[in-house]
Amino acid sequence: MTRPTQAIIDISALQANLLHVKNHVPQQKIMAVVKANAYGHGTVRIASTIANEVDGFAVCCLEEALQLRDLHIEQPIIILEGFFHLDELAIISKQDLHIVLSTATQVKQLTKAKLDKPINVWLKVDTGMHRLGFTPKDTVSVYQLIQQHNQISAPIRLMSHLACADDLNSDITEQQVQIFSELVKYLKIEEASLANSAGILGWPTTHFDWVRPGIMLYGASPFPNIIDKTLQPVMQLKSSLISVKRCYKGDAVGYGATWVCPQTMPVGVIAIGYADGYPRHAPTGTPVLVNGKRVPLIGRVSMDMITVDLRNQPNARVGDPVLLWGTGLPAEEIASLSGTIAYELFCNLGSRVKKSSSDKLL
Numbered sequence: 527m528t529r530p531t532q533a534i535i536d537i538s539a540l541q542a543n544l545l546h547v548k549n550h551v552p553q554q555k556i557m558a559v560v561k562a563n564a565y566g567h568g569t570v571r572i573a574s575t576i577a578n579e580v581d582g583f584a585v586c587c588l589e590e591a592l593q594l595r596d597l598h599i600e601q602p603i604i605i606l607e608g609f610f611h612l613d614e615l616a617i618i619s620k621q622d623l624h625i626v627l628s629t630a631t632q633v634k635q636l637t638k639a640k641l642d643k644p645i646n647v648w649l650k651v652d653t654g655m656h657r658l659g660f661t662p663k664d665t666v667s668v669y670q671l672i673q674q675h676n677q678i679s680a681p682i683r684l685m686s687h688l689a690c691a692d693d694l695n696s697d698i699t700e701q702q703v704q705i706f707s708e709l710v711k712y713l714k715i716e717e718a719s720l721a722n723s724a725g726i727l728g729w730p731t732t733h734f735d736w737v738r739p740g741i742m743l744y745g746a747s748p749f750p751n752i753i754d755k756t757l758q759p760v761m762q763l764k765s766s767l768i769s770v771k772r773c774y775k776g777d778a779v780g781y782g783a784t785w786v787c788p789q790t791m792p793v794g795v796i797a798i799g800y801a802d803g804y805p806r807h808a809p810t811g812t813p814v815l816v817n818g819k820r821v822p823l824i825g826r827v828s829m830d831m832i833t834v835d836l837r838n839q840p841n842a843r844v845g846d847p848v849l850l851w852g853t854g855l856p857a858e859e860i861a862s863l864s865g866t867i868a869y870e871l872f873c874n875l876g877s878r879v880k881k882s883s884s885d886k887l888l
């Protein structure tokens with residue numbers, strides 16, 4: 527038996543979350559966001575599970591898109607950052623991938639390229655995020671320019687990204703919707719996309735033709751400090767107790783001696799640390815489930831281990847099961863205590879954590 531640290535990917539939770547997306551947007555097409563190894567859940571496993579139930583997939587870069595092509599995914603695969611070098615265009619064209627165009631440099635290179643087949647393009651408009659994308663005015667001129675080019679397939683699609691949809695009180699989302707809607711109308715766009723998970727759940731006016739769910743597919747809420755019980759955690763991060771020892775009043779536990787035992791007590795050691803993706807900034811008191819019951823983390827998170835206070839689990843033994851996040855202990859709660867978001871926890875899952883699926887075939 528090797529180290530007990532493992533992430534189990536719950537396929538039925540993924541399917542339930544996708545159904546939840548569909549219930550929110552029954553008319554829209556769904557582009558499942560599976561970039562960054564499907565937010566740490568494993569691209570192959572996630573994409574194969576939902577391949578027949580979504581209308582497309584979104585990834586960050588060509589390498590990620592090719593991984594999906596290797597699975598014989600037939601739906602559109604959209605590369606959100608487009609391309610970085612001219613020589614990617616021949617592969618993109620051959621593999622019939624979609625690209626998001628968001629800079630003048632990309633437009634210049636694409637319109638000069640010699641390609642066997644025209645490429646499907648999503649023009650990215652900057653409606654308020656001020657990160658990637660053309661200004662609304664430039665979007666109109668770029669649209670008119672690329673329409674003339676036979677390297678580009680019709681129809682040209684339009685997309686933008688929401689900056690503050692996770693804040694239900696922000697005015698920015700409706701401002702972005704207004705700018706986007708005007709362009710969609712003016713350019714007579716046939717297929718437009720704006721909504722991420724927060725847009726799907728909280729902002730019906732953002733839905734347009736295609737939605738782009740990421741985090742909600744994996745069962746975490748896009749809204750800070752809200753645990754959405756209608757979503758089911760897909761990642762179950764598990765380990766076990768590898769030591770239970772008696773410590774005495776005044777004993778300091780872990781690096782920096784930051785936590786001192788107030789009395790004689792059992793202290794458990796769990797085989798997970800920041801090298802596995804458990805956040806180093808998780809403070810004393812962060813909950814961990816030992817035998818299904820909450821116990822507090824104590825002292826600093828080490829590279830390979832954490833320590834817990836077992837006073838409310840006096841019968842806990844080496845080998846007892848531990849859940850770091852998953853059903854009964856939302857990743858959002860651990861993330862919030864550690865000053866981050868569930869997205870980062872999932873994406874940071876360490877490569878040495880064994881990953882398997884609740885469905886033996888995947």
Ligand SMILES: Cc1ncc(COP(=O)(O)O)c(C=O)c1O
Pocket residue numbers: 559606687721722723724738739740741742748
């Ligand atoms: C362009 C784009 N669309 C959609 C998403 C999905 O967002 P979420 O995971 O919040 O649903 C992302 C994620 O970062 C993104 O970059």
